[in-house]
Amino acid sequence: MSIQVRDQVFSLTTNDSLYQMKVDQYGILNHTWYGPKTEMDMSYIEDYPEISFSANLWDTEKSRMYSLNDRLLEYPCGGISDFREPALLLRVPDGSSSLDLRYYSYEILEGKYSIEKLPASFDRDHKTQTLKITLKDTVYDIFVDLLYGIFEEENVITRSVTIRNMTPFEIQVKKAVSASLDLPESDYEVIHFHGRHAMERLAERTSLSHGTFSIGSRRGQSSHQHNPGIILAKNNTNETSGEAYGMLLVYSGGFEADIEKDQLDQIRATIGLRSENFRWQLKPCEHFCAPEAILSYSEKGLGVLSNQYHDFIRSHLIRSSFVHQKRPILINNWEATYFDFNGEKLLSIAKSAHELGIELFVLDDGWFGERHNDDSSLGDWFVNEKKLQMPLRQLVEKIHALGMQFGLWIEPEMVSENSKLYRDHPNWVLRSPLRDPARSRYQLVLDMANPEVVDYLEQVFTKLIEENEIDYIKWDMNRSISDFYAPSLSPKTQSEMAHRYMLGVYDLADRLTSRFENILFEGCAGGGGRFDAGMLYYFPQYWCSDDTDAHNRCFIQHGTSFFYPISATGSHVSAIPNHQTGRNTSLYTRGIVAMAGTFGYELDLSELSPKEKEEVKEQIKVYKSMQELVLEGDYYRLSDPNQQNVSAWSFVSKDKKKIIVQAVVFEHKPNMKKPHVFLQGLDENRWYRRKEDGHLFTGKALMKAGLFLPDQLGTDEACMIELEQIDSKNREAQ
Structure with missing residues (x-):
């Protein structure tokens, strides 16, 4: 059994790890161990001296030896003597924010828990058990359900939290992290993944000092700047040996991950929704579900930890039927034409691609409305037949007649000020009623918290896909959110906007990917701005970065691989001089780098020499021969490009x-x-x-x-x- 409960000790075991909690004499749920299996109660390693100025629970009477401020806790709350980073903060009508959560009950459930309206892992083979531990406040009927999914063979434990308000009044959730992990020692370094547009997920390893190390996103998306995952690695851990813990959030919006080193050199790591400006109104008998976090442990180095995540994401997070299928090798017209094309130009690219063995033609931005540059027409998802000089369906049929599949670029969440949609529905965008909105790339953000907007987008794209026999969709998002105000919400609930926006995005993604199961969806957000586990639930692959320079991609794909499988990484051969860097790199090198992902091309094939075309044919042949290994094999980083040549x-x-x-x-x-x-x-x-x-x-x-x-x-x-x-x-x- 992967879950054992004895004398109020909860032991969760995978093939190679033990996760353990224990209810103490005051009903506090302590975290006692996460590491290699030991087959015993690990609470014997607890060592808590009397520390001055550490407040003591009322229950302890005159004893100064028990304080929440120095104990390893499973789900800590603020306000009653723990002065470290809290996992949960609430506010009740009298204005107080104190919570005193004590153990209430537990259940062992067969199968993996699910989370309402949020992406979460699943178990197709029905081998997983769920542990639900319920905590209750000592004063109010506020219940907190801690959920644990134990994937034994995968060495993964998933976590989520549900807050239930069973009081007769409304309460406010101010912070609710998905997972908190307390560790007794501090000889760890943190590996995180920072960057910027076109240079995402660059691995950085840094020591922990006293205080709090924090990363996150205020941008309404997981962002180019920080990815929602952290690794705690022992100081001597490398790719092949040493201990490491991973925490990966299954969420695509604003997030925060904090690691605190306390006065006793203990570590507390938390990951969850961004709490800044977050307030969720919870009425009587309502509940709030936090996103899922995926935890994994390895004592055999970072390579094993990464492969545990890769296998888990492929088998238990990506729900698309394409996850274990060979993907078509594609040609995208973007860097070949940008907005300057017509139907015949596109057909000429497709014909050249077909002759070389390419299987999928993707029409990128510029096919709709009056879209001749990037300052108009987002939201007007009707075909510009004048520009194409033919109906879209006719173009699709001609591509299909070549024996190729047809793909289309869309950007559902955005609208241009110069568009019919915006003129018809100016109240459908995120903007303060008294301020002009911030512009970015000449586009505004649709209010995805508004069910009317989601319904409209579902109808528009369903019609577009069905009428034109689309085989592939590239779903893009080309700006961060800056105006956090949704006209569809009341002033009181504006602090819920950021999360409700993501719930709307997930709702639309769920509707479209469920309806069109035979269409290959690829995610994109200005490249890799929302490359995260939440989006991979819906999209089996994601455009890794708008930077297609092979040299830079070595660093980007290196960092991406710590959590995400190569089979989900969109990587293409592009033209030289590279459009982002001006670098000239050989076609061979560009091909090798792009083969570490879902392979394709972004260039004008007609500009290639006969010799280069033969080389492209050979690349396609090589990739097809190795594609199964890329999709299903184990991936290992054999060097660190940040440190080596x-x-x-x-x-x-x-x-x-x-x-x-x-x-x-x-x-x-x-x-x-x-x-x-x-x-x-x-x-x-x-x-x-x-x-x-x-x-x-x-x-x-x-x-x-x-x-x-x-x-x-x-x-x-x-x-x-x-x-x-x-x-x-x-x-x-x-």
Whole structure:
């Protein structure tokens, strides 16, 4: 059993970890352990000295030895003697914010819990159990349900929280994190993923000092600037050894993740909704559900932790039927034409693409309304047949006649001031009644908290998709939210707007992806501005970044891989000089980097030389041969591009029989040794043959002594090495 309860000790076990809580003599739920399995009650390691100026619970009478301020707690609240970061803050009508949550009850439920109106993990095989622990305030009938989903084989524990107001009056939820994790030691570093537009999810590892380390987003989306996931790694942890904890939020809006090092050098990590300006009105008999957080632990390094997340997201979070399917190799017209195209130009690109083996043509921005640049027509989702010089359906039919699929770009959440939709419904945008809204990219944000808006968008896109036999949708979002005021909400509930906006987005995504199960949806938000676990629930792949420069992509895809599977990462070959950086990189290198993802092209194929076209054909052939390994295999980071002159990674089949190593050497320097990487995830007792020259290695040699990469002159030179396991008889025959 993955859940055991004995003497008010709750033990949650996965294959390689134990998560444990214990109710103490005062009814407080303590967190006692998260780490390797020990088969025992771990509360014996508690050591809480008497600390001056640490308030004591009233129940303790004259004892000064018990304070919530230094105990490891499972779900801490503010206001009654714990002075650290709280997980939950409420306000009742008398104005007080104190909560005193004590253990009330528990249930073990077969199957995985779900969360109303929010994306959450699931269990197709019905092997998962749910533990529900209910806490209750000592004064008010306020109940807090702590939910735990235990995925034993995946080494994952999911968490969520439900706050139930059973009082006769309205209360206010001011903060409700999805998961709080208290650890007794502080010899950890935090790995987080920062960035900006076109340089997202750059991995940064930093030591923790006393006080609070905090990341988050105020932008109404998870953002380019910070991704909603953190890793706590022991100081000596690397890719192949050492302890690490991951916390990943299944949410796409504003969030916060805090890590506090307290006066006893203990750690508290929390992750959840952004609490700044958040107030949720909870009427009698109503409840509020926090988003889900995915926790995982590894004592075998960061590589194992990442693969636990990859497998879990593929098997238990991405609900699309495409998750285990090979994806079509696509051509997107954006960097080839931008807004300057007609139907014949698009057909010429499609014909050239088809001749090279490309399977999906995607029509990007500019096909609707009077959209000739980016300052008009968002919201007017009717086809500009004058610009196309033909009906969209006719273009689709001609693309289909080539044997290709057809895809379309949309941006549902946005509206241009210069649009029929805005002129007809000026009250459908987020804006203060007394202030002019902030502009960004000449567009405003629709009020997705308004059910009328969601209903309208569902009707518009359903009609568009059904009338034109669309095979693929790219769903974009090209600005952050700056005006947090929804005309559809009352002044009292404006503090709910940011979360209600995301609930509206999820509602629309749920309706469209459920109705059109056979359409491949890809998410996008100015590139990777909303690349998170919440969106992956609906979209099996996400455009990694608007920066298609192969050199920069090495850093972006490196950081992305810590949590997110490569099979969900949109990555394409684009034109040179690169449109974002001006860099010239070989077609071979661009292809190698783009193969670490859902492969495609964004360039004018007619401008390629005959030699380059042959190279594209070969790239497509190679990618198709390795696509199953990319989609289903284990992924390992073999270098840190932030510290080394090489970015290297590998794909290893689950049976450890097939391996592909890919790498980009940034700069050749005179008199340098060959680049050298150590492989991971192999069977150390088996032999492997390098496909290129037949050279044999043991798995142990490849992992302990490593493998040299080709030494090539130039900058950003890529290579690819294939290895396959052989049996001992074949080796003896040689």
